[in-house]
Amino acid sequence: MPTALPQAVADYLAGHHVMTLATHGAAGPWAAAVFYASEGASLIFLSSLTTRHCQNLALDPRCAATIQEDYSDWAQIKGIQLEGRVVELQGEDEKRAQRLYGEKFPIVGPLAKMPPAIVKALAKVRWYRLLPERMHFIDNSQGFGHREEIELDHG
Numbered sequence: 057m058p059t060a061l062p063q064a065v066a067d068y069l070a071g072h073h074v075m076t077l078a079t080h081g082a083a084g085p086w087a088a089a090v091f092y093a094s095e096g097a098s099l100i101f102l103s104s105l106t107t108r109h110c111q112n113l114a115l116d117p118r119c120a121a122t123i124q125e126d127y128s129d130w131a132q133i134k135g136i137q138l139e140g141r142v143v144e145l146q147g148e149d150e151k152r153a154q155r156l157y158g159e160k161f162p163i164v165g166p167l168a169k170m171p172p173a174i175v176k177a178l179a180k181v182r183w184y185r186l187l188p189e190r191m192h193f194i195d196n197s198q199g200f201g202h203r204e205e206i207e208l209d210h211g
Contacts, residue, residue, distance in 0.1 A: 061097055065193050065206055068134060069094040069123065073160075075101070075136075077186070078120040081112030092123075092186075093153075093160040097208055099186040100145075100153045102178070110182070117141040121186060124194075133196040137203075140188035153183045 061069070078087045088109040092099040099121070103110050113119065119142055124135030145153050158164050163174055191206040 060209070061206060062193070064195070065136070065191075066094075068136065068193070069099075072123050072125075075099060075121045075123045075186075077101070077109055078122075079109045079112035079116070080118075081108070081115050083108070086112055091161065093157040095156055097188050097191060097206070099188075100157055100183065101186070102157065102181040102183050104181050110184075113142045113184070117143065119186065130200065131196050133194060135194045136191065137194065138186075138188040138191040140186055140190070142184050142186050145183040145185055149185070150183045153185065157183075 073091055074089050075092050076087050076089050078085065080086070086108050088103075088107065090101045090103060090109075092101045094100070105111070105114075118139070120137070120139045122135060122137050124133070127133045154164070163171070164178060188208055191208060193204045193206055195202050195204070
């Protein structure tokens with residue numbers, strides 16, 4: 057069961073599309089922007105096994121991520137900071153992830169409606185779920201530096 061989130065946090069995740077995923081591997085730390093779909097607090101993304109971030113995650117599934125806009129006014133800053141673990145999805149979990157992702161990004165929706173280039177690209181990727189262990193919501197509209205830890209159900 058997905059973790060229930062405060063409405064402002066759920067809305068923020070639903071209203072944004074890209075997270076910056078930070079990993080660590082033999083060559084050191086790395087950050088990569090990936091599109092995501094959310095299910096409760098967990099974030100679903102896809103990527104190629106050959107990417108540096110996926111190679112890092114194969115060695116160590118721990119990661120951190122941020123979701124934010126490029127603000128010019130400090131008083132408007134909002135965003136998510138989190139740390140957790142990534143799992144590669146297979147079987148029914150993978151199918152569910154593809155469906156949820158396709159609902160957010162229709163270009164990767166039903167196979168019959170996908171452009172051939174997308175079908176070809178998707179054949180080369182794996183599906184992942186980032187399971188946050190700690191999450192913070194930053195909202196400077198509540199006051200400069202306002203940072204709220206989100207309770208996550210780890211059950």
